Each structure stands twice: as C-alpha cells, then as structure tokens.
Amino acid sequence: MPEETYHHQGENLPPETHNDQRVLSEQDAKRYWKANLSLLTKLLTVWFAVSFGCGILFVDWLDQFSFFGFKLGFWFAQQGAIYMFVALIFIYTWRMQVIDREFGIDDEQR
C-alpha cells in the first residue's frame, strides 16, 4: 500500500458535502478565507488581551481599581477572562454565519 493512498470507508462527512463540485470560485474562496482570517485576528486579539493581558501581564496595575468588591486584575484572572471567552465563541459563531450567508455557503439552509 503506497503511503499516498486515501481510503475513506465509512467516512463521517457532514451530510451536505457529498455533491462533488466546488461551491466557490477560486477567487471567492480566497475572499472567504480572508474574511475568516480577519475575524479570527480580531477575536484572538481580544482573547489575548483579556487573559494574558488583563489577567497576567497587567494584573498588578489593574488591581488598583475596584470592581464589584474585587480588585480588578484579580477579577479578570479568576472571573472576567472566562466570561469573555464564552462571549468570544458566540460572537465568532454569529459572525461566521453572516459571512457564510454572504458567500452562499451557509450549511444551516441546506
């Protein structure tokens, strides 16, 4: 068996992927990927800022502020970052849905 052989018995593909044709032109595929990457960059910047930024690197500085009875840096480290993580995933889900729809590749409608 050569290493390059693919075998896909019993594959577990999403139901709408069994039509064997490209759904996006090469150009649209590039634009779609770019839109995706720009969304990822924004969201991951926030991800880094709330956890590594507020919860670790600037935690001592933020501790001078008080927030609902907590020192602000401490709150980010033990509470706030987690709430932001949840929000980020749902924002991503929602924005990706919008982008998918724009390119006509929203799998909800198939």
Place this chain on the structure above:
Amino acid sequence: MTTQMLTYLSVGASFALYIAIAIWSRAGSTKDFYVAGGGVHPLVNGMATAADWMSAASFISMAGIIAFMGRDGAVYLMGWTGGYVLLALLLAPYLRKFGRFTVPDFIGERYYSRAARIVAVVCLIFVSFTYVAGQMRGVGIVFSRFLEVDVNTGVIIGMAIVFMYAVLGGMKGITYTQVAQYCVLLFAYMVPAVFISIMITDNPVPQLGFGSMVADGSLSDDGSSISVLQKLDYVLLDLGFGAYTEGAKSTMDVFAITAALMFGTAGLPHVLVRFFTVPKVSDARLSAGYALVFIAIVYTTAPAVASFARLNLVDTVHNTPYEQAPEWFSTWQETGLVDWEDKNDDGLMQYSATDANEITIDRDIIVLANPEIAGLPGWVVALVAAGGVAAALSTAAGLLLVISSAVSHDLLKQTLMPAISDKQELLFARIAAAVAVCVAGLFGIYPPAFVAQVVAFAFGLAASSLFPALLMGIFSKRINKEGAITGMLIGLIFTFTYIVYFKFVAPEFNSAEYWLLGISPEGIGFIGMLLNFASAYGISRVTAPPPVEVQNMVEDIRIPVGAGIAHQH
C-alpha cells in the same frame, strides 16, 4: 437517614441511571462507536463535552489547589477555559469538515504519511493514559471516604461501570451518559457552593459572593465592613502566609503555565473527537460555545468555593482545642489526608505559615470536605460523593474511547490490517476498549507515585506535539510531512525530557534558579510548542511542498459546505 445511607443511595441511583442509558444506546456500527453516528445535537454535544472535560481534577482538586495558591490559581481557571476559544476558532469547524473518525486520521491524511499517523497515535496514547490514571484514583478516593469500601474495591466498581457503557455503547453510549453525568456533577458542585455563599455573605450567587461583604460582621481596622477576599488577605497575612489576592509565582511562569494549559486543551484528543460527532460544521462552532458555557458555570464558581473554603478552614480550625475539633476533622484524619501534631503541647490546633504550623491538609479534600466544614446537611455531602464519581467516570470513559479508537482504527484498520470488515473493526474497538479499561484500573489500584504530577505531562505534551500539527495542517498549505513529523517529535521529546528531568531524575534542582527562562515543568509545553512550530516551518521551507491533492484537501476543509478534490477517489 444517616449520611452514609444517603450516600449509598445517591451514588447507587446515579450508577443505575448510567447503566440504563448504556443499554438503551448500544452501538451498531463503527460510526456509532467512534462518533455516535455523527448526529449528536450541538447542545447535547456541548453538555457531553463539558462532562468529558471536567475530570476528577476539576471537580475534586481544582478548588482546593486554588484555595492554597490564591491568585496564582488563575492559571488553571484561564488555562482550562481559554483553550476552548482556540478550539472553536482554529480547530473544531475544520476538523468536522474533514470528517472521518479520529485525530490521527487527520494528521495521517493531511501529512500524507503513515509515519505521521503513528507519531500522532503515540502522542495520543501517552497523553490519554497519563490523564486516565488520575481519574481512576479520584474514583478510589471518593469510594474510600464516602462509601467506606476499600480503595481497590472502589476502583473495580468504577471500572465495571465504565466497562458497561464504554465497551457496549462506544461514543454513542458515552455521549448520553455524559449528559446525565454533567447534570449530576453540576448539581453536586453548585448546591454546596450556593449554601456556603449564603452562609458567609448572604449573597446566593457564589461568583458575586466572594467579592461581597462578609455577613459575620467582621470589620477592618478602621471600622468599615470588609469583603470575603479582604478578610482572607488579613487573616492569611496575620498567620504569616502571602496575601490571597496577590501572586507568588513569577509573571513569566504564570504566562507559560497558562499558555501550556490553553494550547494543551485545544490539542487533547478526547476533547477534539467530540466535535466529530455533530452533524454540521456550524454545529461544531456552536457546540464549542455551549460546552464552554457549561464548563464556565463550574469554573467561575470554583474560585469562590476556594476562597470560602480557605476562610472557613482558618475560622473553624485555627486555635481550636483538639477535643473540640469539628467532626469532619476527625473523619478525614482517619483517611490520613488531614493531620495534626501538637508541637507546643498546648492542646490547641495552630495553623500558620511558619514552623509552628501543626496542621497538614491535603488539597484534594477541600471540595469533598467543604459541605462538612460548612456544616451542611447529610444529603449535600451525599450529592458531592455522586458528583465526584460522575466527574471521574465521564472523563475516564472519554479517554478510554479515544485510546481504543486509536488502536482499532488508526493502528489496525488504517495501518496493520486494512482488509478487516466494519464488523471486525467494531469487535476490535470493543476489545481495545476493554483492555484499556483494565489497564486504567491497574493504574488506579497500583497508582504510580506521581499521579498528581503527570497532569503536567498530558497538557504539556498535547500542546507541544498535537496542537501545532493540527493548526498548521489547517492554516498552512506549505507545511509538509517532513516538517510536521520533525516538529511533533522535537516538541514531544523536548517537553518530555524537561519534565522527566526536573520531576524524576533531579527533583532537587526543581526550582526557579535552574529552570529554563524561569519556566517550571508545568509550563514548559509552551516552549515545546514554539520549538515545534519553528522546526516544522523551517524544515518545510527547505523540502518539497505537499502534493497537490493535499493542498486541495486543505482548501476544501476551509469551506464549510461543498466537496473538493480530497474525497473524489
């Protein structure tokens, strides 16, 4: 009814529920066994992922560790939740589009190489077995304390239950039992937390409670009322400890540990494989969000439980005559996890950061003993026992499943015996699951002395080996098999060597002055990951690009619908 009876009742009832679900959801094909037929609703998958994820370590140990670490405990809170953002944004949707059954499936096909698949299988088995050993131990601790059976009997009962639903039901059985286990463990975690929050602060929401004013009327030096965390800072400083809300670890180390746990989370096979079970790509995204919501409920409560527990501990134990020690102190003393030595012969129990300290408390008991420390009724104690078992069993089952599918699917079907039929593969999967359960049980009965320490292994190794290979496989078309295999091996070997050296070979050097860049073995997976990325990139630049079919496959998995060239065979 006694607490003992209630505990038997609640643990017994939860077991009956799990077995009933196992019988109802037997697996009929390899697709059922590996990915629950690929038709799991995203909400259900989210809940199952949460139970899968929250192990005995999360349920039993985490709040205790935070209680003793103070602010530095945030490495676990952020590290074990932040990884889900990476999972949802960078891996889950693409792996779902790719389809197939296992994580080594992706690595093997993306890097067009059986060697890459085998390296991935080795990483997976190592990561999963180190992790599962701790789960079986957790079951043992709960059984020995609450059901007063021998630890070994406890492990065997736990094994029998996991055997029932993992071997019979595969992923399908596991998914639905994990939903039930999530409900049990959530309820068991939240009820005592809410009670204790009300007792200490009058605020029923623990997340807000530990920033609220204490209800016992304690005042600060200038006569104003103080919050739980402020009181904790005063009390601990008074006893010679560091302030609870300030860190003791270096910023560099906190950064590296958090990063290793986050990237490790995103690279854990038993979590990744859960996203193969939902019907669509958009479901994979949504499902990660639900999973994190279910996890966050517990993870935002844990730091509150930690601070309440530490405060309660000092209040009820420090300077109390031993004869009047609370009942929980003597019950836990029997297990050897709590101890008191009257160094100054005054009959009082002194708790202090100095040599005068007379009390030793194992961190693992904080959550389990918390309801007793707070004097909550027997049924709450019983509930916590059932929750601890649920957390340990659900994670153990998820881990055993990825081990068995790596053996039957990646090692046998895809590598050694490609001719076997679906039925035979299913049989091998069941046999592999059965063997894995027995090996895990042996780990529980003869625990390696380093169970607590190997947790660092699982995350560090996942971060330094699997995560970069998966990420680059999706986001780069240029990374080839030479690069990926070298990267995985360098990351794995570097991280493994560093941890083994400081934990086992030369533990006397395990302190900040000898560490590379001041990074402890817990955080070194982060550096291993960077080495993996760098070497994979470098090697790929100087070797031939991947074949065009593979580049087309990468294009294809980036688009949620439609099919590309990858499966036109």
